[in-house]
Structures are given as C-alpha cells and as structure tokens.
Amino acid sequence: MARKIPHTDVLITLMGAPHASDRTTSALRLTQSLLERGASVQVWTCGYATLLTQRALGPDKPRNLADWERAYPSTATLAEELLTAFPDRLYWYGCRFCSDDRGAFDHLPQVVLRPPAGYGANVAAADKTLLVGVI
Amino acid sequence: MTELRESGGRPRLLLVESQGRTASDAAFRRDAVAQVLAGHSVTLLLIQDAAALSVPGSDTGLDRFQKEGGLLAADRFSLAQRGLDQAAFRDGLRVVDMDEVGGWVLDPDVRVVWH
Amino acid sequence: MTDQESGARVLAIVERGYRGALEKQFFDELYLATELHRQLGGLDILLRGPAVTYGLRADRVPPLRIGNRTVDTVSDPRPGLRALLEAGVTVWADEPDLAALGAAGNPDRLIEGVRIARDGELAVRWPEYDMVCFL
Numbered sequence: 001m002a003r004k005i006p007h008t009d010v011l012i013t014l015m016g017a018p019h020a021s022d023r024t025t026s027a028l029r030l031t032q033s034l035l036e037r038g039a040s041v042q043v044w045t046c047g048y049a050t051l052l053t054q055r056a057l058g059p060d061k062p063r064n065l066a067d068w069e070r071a072y073p074s075t076a077t078l079a080e081e082l083l084t085a086f087p088d089r090l091y092w093y094g095c096r097f098c099s100d101d102r103g104a105f106d107h108l109p110q111v112v113l114r115p116p117a118g119y120g121a122n123v124a125a126a127d128k129t130l131l132v133g134v135i
Numbered sequence: 136m137t138e139l140r141e142s143g144g145r146p147r148l149l150l151v152e153s154q155g156r157t158a159s160d161a162a163f164r165r166d167a168v169a170q171v172l173a174g175h176s177v178t179l180l181l182i183q184d185a186a187a188l189s190v191p192g193s194d195t196g197l198d199r200f201q202k203e204g205g206l207l208a209a210d211r212f213s214l215a216q217r218g219l220d221q222a223a224f225r226d227g228l229r230v231v232d233m234d235e236v237g238g239w240v241l242d243p244d245v246r247v248v249w250h
Numbered sequence: 251m252t253d254q255e256s257g258a259r260v261l262a263i264v265e266r267g268y269r270g271a272l273e274k275q276f277f278d279e280l281y282l283a284t285e286l287h288r289q290l291g292g293l294d295i296l297l298r299g300p301a302v303t304y305g306l307r308a309d310r311v312p313p314l315r316i317g318n319r320t321v322d323t324v325s326d327p328r329p330g331l332r333a334l335l336e337a338g339v340t341v342w343a344d345e346p347d348l349a350a351l352g353a354a355g356n357p358d359r360l361i362e363g364v365r366i367a368r369d370g371e372l373a374v375r376w377p378e379y380d381m382v383c384f385l
Binding site: 009010021026030033034036127131132133 | 153182183184210212213216233234236237238240241243247249
C-alpha cells in the first residue's frame with residue numbers, strides 16, 4: 001500500500017552535492033525560516049544530498065586539530081536538530097535510488113527513503129515545491 | 136516593501152540567483168529581464184556567490200533588470216560572509232534576512248524559481 | 251506563427267549537463283526528466299548553455315575502457331532525449347547557444363523533433379507553468 005504523505009506548505013527538493021557550494025546551507029536556512037514562521041515543510045533529498053542524514057557521519061565532525069575540545073555538529077546532527085525542534089511540521093525524505101547508488105544507508109530514524117516513482121505524491125502533498133540544485 | 140503581493144492575484148515571481156559572475160552564463164539574469172519586459176512582477180534575490188552582484192557596476196544584466204523595473208534583493212548572510220554588508224549597494228537594492236524570504240516563499244501568489 | 255502550447259505543467263531547464271558519464275550512467279538528468287514528465291503531469295524542456303549539444307544529432311557516445319572492462323553504459327543524452335520526445339515532452343534548444351556552435355541555421359543538425367527557441371522566447375511564458383526548475 002502506498003504511503004500517505006502528510007500535507008505541507010512547502011516541499012524543498014534538495015539536489016546536488018553538499019560541500020560544493022553553500023546550497024545546502026541556504027536550503028537549511030530557508031527550512032528554518034519557514035518552520036519558525038509556523039509553516040510545515042518537507043525536505044526531499046536527491047543525489048549526493050541524500051548523504052546529509054547518514055548515521056555514519058556520527059554526531060560530530062572529525063576533530064579540529066586546532067581546537068581539540070570543540071564539538072562541530074555533523075549535517076546529520078543538524079537535520080536531527082531541525083526534526084527535533086519542529087516535530088510534526090518537518091518531514092525529511094530521501095530518494096532511495098540516489099541513496100543506494102551512492103552507498104548511503106542507515107539514515108536517521110526520522111528519514112523516510114522513498115522510491116523515485118513516489119516523488120509525485122510528495123509534490124501533490126505540498127502547496128508549493130522548490131527545486132534547489134541539480135543532481 | 137515587505138510584500139510581493141499585487142492586486143489581481145497574478146503570481147509574482149521570486150527568482151533566486153545563487154551563481155555569481157564566474158558562472159559560465161548569465162542566462163538566468165537575462166530570463167529575469169525578459170520577465171520584467173513582459174510585464175511580470177519579478178523580485179530577484181541574490182544569494183551565495185550572486186550576492187557580490189549587489190555592488191554597483193558589477194553586472195550589466197542586473198543594471199538592465201533594475202532599469203526596467205525589476206526589484207532586486209540580496210541575502211544579508213551572503214553579504215556578511217563576503218565582507219560586503221557594509222559596502223555601497225546598487226540603488227534600490229534591499230538587503231533581506233532569510234525570515235523575510237520565508238514569508239515570500241509562503242505567499243500563495245508567489246512562484247519561486249531557484250537557480 | 252505562434253507555437254502550439256503543450257499544456258505541460260513544468261518547464262525544466264537543462265544548462266550544463268555532462269555531469270558524471272561513468273558515475274550516473276543511465277540515471278542522468280534526462281532520465282529524471284522522464285520520471286518527472288510522468289509524475290508531474292507533463293514537462294517541457296529547454297536546453298541551453300553547454301547542454302544545448304544534447305539536441306544535436308550524433309552517434310552513440312563511445313564506450314570507455316576502464317581496467318579490463320569496457321563500459322558501454324556511459325551516459326548518452328541522445329537516447330534519453332529521444333525517449334523524452336517519444337513520451338510527448340516538448341524539447342527546445344536555445345538559438346543563441348546553437349548559433350555559438352554554428353548549428354543554428356541548419357535544422358538537419360538537430361535531433362528530429364527538437365524545436366529552436368528564439369532568445370527569450372520561453373522566458374516570457376514562465377507564468378504559464380506550474381513550476382519552472384533546473385535539472
């Protein structure tokens with residue numbers, strides 16, 4: 001039976017590799033702003049953006065040798081921060097094909113992997129869809 | 136200006152340009168000019184590398200965009216990252232926070248295209 | 251003469267292309283476009299910038315030798331474009347970018363069915379689409 005996708009105000013489709021530009025940063029900033037305004041948001045990651053929520057990243061980035069004691073959150077932690085701060089209004093989906101294709105598995109428990117063929121249902125469940133980046 | 140809404144309910148376009156002068160083409164900025172010339176209501180938000188185009192004289196496409204009536208905005212965070220937040224900006228350019236952009240995105244009359 | 255409107259709900263603009271012939275193989279942005287065409291109620295595509303060459307007639311992309319393996323599944327935009335045309339997608343190629351390649355004046359150089367978009371021709375039609383995105 002097909003999963004029912006909860007309705008949201010916005011769907012942000014985040015495509016393309018993190019680290020290559022500030023695209024991921026912009027998308028997370030926009031997500032935060034929308035949620036702070038009371039909106040409901042889906043994030044659907046495609047391509048290398050699916051790697052953002054891998055549990056293998058751990059809670060923190062590898063150590064900064066120049067600042068040994070400081071903790072730097074991983075992107076998985078940042079996604080978890082958003083999901084924890086805005087429960088019931090933020091939904092995080094990942095493209096299963098892209099995730100498998102890039103060897104990503106074991107995502108945060110809140111992340112729902114979806115087949116590419118399911119994307120249309122997520123679009124239908126949102127009042128507005130943005131595509132940010134390219135695969 | 137805090138709203139993008141116009142009377143009549145015709146969708147306003149929020150174009151988000153994230154690529155700066157080193158991008159291989161400026162076609163999206165030309166698209167923005169075309170929209171304005173066609174009489175559509177357009178706000179072009181400069182974010183990430185494109186924030187550097189907030190500086191006067193940095194891009195003839197944006198000169199034309201503004202001259203033809205397009206509304207130009209720049210992301211404050213992107214400017215601050217680049218040490219440009221105290222710079223002299225193009226006349227008429229608005230510096231905005233992501234909170235305001237969120238409001239635009241949520242406006243049912245606004246369509247968003249992100250480049 | 252005005253072009254017949256396709257009724258498509260989404261305009262997808264492909265600017266760069268050629269992102270991962272060995273990594274993506276079959277799942278390039280044109281394959282994604284086929285999915286979106288099916289799921290989102292119809293797609294129009296505009297090829298421009300470096301991706302305008304997707305619309306040129308050409309032989310199959312040659313296979314590559316990697317180690318002892320011949321990889322004959324490298325991404326090939328032309329079968330992908332033909333599949334889109336067969337599925338009913340309207341495909342445009344930007345005239346100024348074709349002209350820069352010396353290909354604007356000769357329709358025989360284009361894949362059959364690909365239309366030439368004059369400078370700015372599609373930009374003014376953006377509000378007719380439910381969504382404009384980049385792939």
